[in-house]
Structures are given as C-alpha cells and as structure tokens.
Amino acid sequence: MVRVEISLFATLRSYHPQGRDRGSEGFTLKVESATTLAQIYDTLGIPPEEVKMNFVNNRHQSPDYQVQEGDKIALFPPIAGG
C-alpha cells in the first residue's frame, strides 16, 4: 500500500469524500501500489471525462500514471482564463 495526498479543485470539489463543504481541504488516500490516477478517479466517484489536468508533485501526469508513496496529487476540471 502507498499513501498519497489529494487535492480537488473547482467543480471537482463536490467529489470530496467528506462532502462538498470540505472540498478545499486536502486528504490522504491509501491505495495499492501501482494504482493509476484513473483508478483514483474511480475510487472517488469522479467521471473521468470531468478531469482535465492532473498534477503530481507540480508536474503534469496522464491518467495512467502509477502513483508512488507520498505523491501530492492535484486534480482539475477544464479551466482557462487570462
């Protein structure tokens, strides 16, 4: 098992395990080693099409990235601006 820290942003905050009101708080998840980001979406009940950007330790990663102990994961829906 590995532990990862997860933060959800914008509309994805409604998928926070402790409810939308806790959406701004990060949380720790314990998962099997070699778990992918896509599997984490599934665990959290996030439809994969709602996730546009994954950052792991400040770097972009694709949904098939396999998480490692201590990873800091940030998930975003489509966002833009200027």
Add this chain to the structure above:
Amino acid sequence: MAKFIRVNMTDLTVDVSTVPSEYSKMGGRGLTSHFIFNEVNPECHPLGPNNKLIFAPGIVTGTAAPSSGRISVGAKSPLTGGIKESNSGTPFSQSLARLGYKAIVIEGQPENKKDLYLLKVTEDDAELIGANELEGKGAYETVTSLNEQYQDSDVCCIGPAGEKKMTMAGICFNDPEYRASRYSGRGGLGAVMGSKGLKAIVVEKGGCLIAPLDEDVFRAGQRKLVEGLRNHGVTQPGGTLNAFGTAALINVLNQAGGLPTRNFREGVFEGAEKISGEHMAEVIKERGGAGMTGHACHPGCVIQCSNVYPRPDGSDHVSCIEYESAWSLGANLGVDNLDQVAEMIRICNDVGIDTIEAGVALGVAMEAGLAEFGDGEAAIKLLKEIGKGSPLGHILGNGAGFTGRAFGVVRIPVVKNQAMPAYEPRAVKGIGITYITTPMGADHTAGYTIAPEILGVGGQLDPLDPKGKMEISRAFQAVTAFVDSCGYCLFITFATTDIPSATEGMVETVNGVLGTEYTPDDIVEEGLEILRLEKTFNERAGFTHKDDRPPEFMRYEKLPPHNHVYDVPDEELDEVWNF
C-alpha cells in the same frame, strides 16, 4: 458608410467624416496598429503633441456576434516606447460601433496644459466640452457623475494617474451597471489621454445592431461560434470561467509551480487557496448582497467570467477580481487576504492604473524594503501614494522598471519596461517567448501559449521544455492579432482552438460583416501582417533584438520548485521574427 472622428486638441476642433477607405475593412487592433504605423512618428515623445490616441471597436463589435464587445486603444506607449494596443470589454465599444463609428482619433495637445475636456459623441456629431470640474476626480466619481449628467450614455475616462501622466495609467470604461471597472490597462495609454487634456468621452447609447452585409453567412457563423462556446468545457454555462472566473487559474499555476510569488522569487505560493477563484466564489456565496459570479462585462457575452466581490456586509466592494489582479496584488506581494486584494483592485480602478503594472511595481518596492512581503495594509498605503501624487507615488506610478531603478533593485520582472503578468517564464517556457518577443512588452494575452502548455487546450505540452515553443508562440501571436481585430474576447479562442467549426464560425461572422472571403487558413497570415507593422514601428522607434531578451536575473536565478532558469536561447527568440 462608417464614420471616423478626428479630435484636434491643439485647436480644439472635431471633424466627423467618412472612414478613410484604407481602414474600411479593418477594426480593433488591426485598425489601431495600421493607423499608428501610418500617422505617428515612431521617434515622437509619447506624451508630446505628435503622438496620437485611437479608439476602435472590433470588426464584429455591435453585431449579434457573441462575446464581441471589445474596444482596442492604440498609441505609442509611454511605458515601453513602442507601439501599443490594449483592449477592453465594455458596452462603450458596442455603443460606438452601433452609432456607426469606426474610430475616434485624438491628436495634438491643448496650449493650456491645465485645461481638461470631455468629448461628447452622438449619432450625428461629436463635440468637445470643458471639463475642468472633473480635475483630480477618481474614475468611480467620474463615471457616476457623467452617467447622471449624460443619461443613456457609455463612459470612458482617466483617473488622477492619467492626468498626472504616470506610465501605469490605464483608460477606464464602464461595465453594464456603470461601474468604473473595465480597463484598457496596459502600456500607459491613460497617460497619453491625460497628455491630450482629455478626461473623458461619453457616447450616446442608441443605434441598433449592425446589419451584416451578408446576413446568411453571418448568422451561420454566429450559430457555429455560439455552439462551440456553449459546448467547450471552459466557456460553457456553469463552466469554470462562468462559475469561478479567471482566478480559478491561481490554484492551477500554483500546482504547476509557475505562480510568480514575492516578486518572482518562487513559483509556489503557500497562500494560493485564499486568493483563488474557488475561495472567491465561496465568499461571494456566503456574503450574498451585491456579490455575484457569472457577471458579463458587456451585453451579449455568453461566457460571463466577470464577478462582483462584496464586502462582509454584502455591499459592492469591487468588480472584478480576476486572475491577473488576484495574483499581482496577492501572491506577487505574498498577500493572502482577498479583502485586502479587493481593496487594492478598487484603488487601482479609481486612481486609474493597470493592476498588473501596479502589483509588480509594489513587488519591486517590497524587494527594495519599502514594505514587508505579506503586509497587505502596507501595500494598500503604498498604492494610495500613487493617487495622492506624492513623490513616492510618482515613482511607483511610473511602473515596475522605474521603481526598480529608483531603488537599486536587480530583480525587475519586465520586458521592454512593461511588467510581466501572472505566469513565470522559468516554469512555462513558451509564454516567456511571447512576453519577450511581442511588440507590446511583456503581455500574456499577445500569444497565450498557456493553453497548450498548462491547460490542455489545443494539445498538451511540457511547460518546462523549451523545444518547439517558438513556432507555437509565433502562431498564437498571429491568431491573437486577428482575434483582437475582430473585437472578439480572446477567451473564444479556447473553443476555436479545440473545435474547428467554432473557428469557421468566427471567420464567417467576419465575412458576413465585411463581405470578405477569409478562410480559417487566412487568419495566421492576416495576423502576421499586423505583427510585421508593429515590429517595424518599434524598430523605427529604436528597438533592436537586444530588446527581445528576458530580464537577466531569470538567466541565472533558478526558480523553485522546478529550479529552472530561463533557458530558451537568444537565437530561438530572434527566430520568432523570421517569417
């Protein structure tokens, strides 16, 4: 036929005539840059009698095209010394276009430098009226009083900073509810307006939607573009731009390690969440009252990314908190208090200054020890000095570069003396190429490579890898020059980049209005032509390839957390202009 207003401030005369034929198919930035190229001596003093200021709605502004209420303002910039176009979304632009005006040109300079004037524009005429009673008035009071005096009119004005000819002064336009909140902020155009003795312009509302030359082509294009905007994840109703505003980018850039923090010392800000769009939306919901997200800067916008931020008692504090301002007056100063950020934006709006240039100048001032990073109250006090016009206020009000030189600071994040916006070039290499090479001085909107580098719009590139970014920056700069000429909000490009039919729609609306036959493939060439003119103007003003370089500190200081320097080679930067 469309009309053209020329206001001569030397002899105080106004001429309204048919638009010169060479400009009849132009609008927005294409028109302002061609005009400045044709009529302004590149070597003139930007605040002297030989500079000219031009206001031009976009090609489709005033029609039923979605999100198209932009106005371009052009002149030789007193901040950069080069050509400048700065655009804003406002009902003022739609009113001007619907009265049949292609442009307003302000030239000359009054003999008595203390006198102030107001230009009143109606459907048939335009006249100059003495306005000394508005001297020293903030933009809020100016817009409110002119709205009372000239009912059913839209307003453009400068604040005290423009009157004092400070080079961070912007030009203010009203929003649909007559807030002094929409700015052509960049490049010191407010100082140019101040140098002409012009305090304000009021444009009568009225006129009707502009009828396209080819209604069928226009309607077909409009439908495709609206559909694209409504189906794209970013611009759709209830999408992130609509629900959280542009400040939703605070957390994104922070996670990417590219949010410039404490005067570009770091790329991650520990207080990012507290100044983010997500937090702002929560505060707006909790406080209620005048607060709202999903606010439109002009009627007919389908994106509606603006907002009204309320005080704790629910009263209107400021519109709006956008990404650039939340960053420049927040993370860049180490300030994580959104109410303090809101107060600083309100001061900027009232004094009439660019929030980006103001925030970066304050960051440089903090670097110099004038206040501690993180001290929001001290930042507010410094900002107020600009409005007062104190000696310190004049130093700060002349921008980040001037402030840095005044206090012996080395870490000055400017290109062509214009402050860098909210994306760290050392963490996002392509946007650095845009900052460094655009004729405008550091400007993210000139070629927003953040879309593919960070946001996954139009592809997904590694932001830290410089390879291939030169071509992307050049292409984005060209497309942007075209979009800025149409009068469309740049944010339509998120949909047009990902959805080919939306691009077709954009082009068809232009063809419908002008009777032209542009294809989507023509956009880049049209944009490159505008860039060539702008570049040539700058060369004649004395710019060389040495002005297309990053601030030196970014070449040797590694930026945490990625610990990269800016490593796009000089040769690659120069290659942008090899077309």
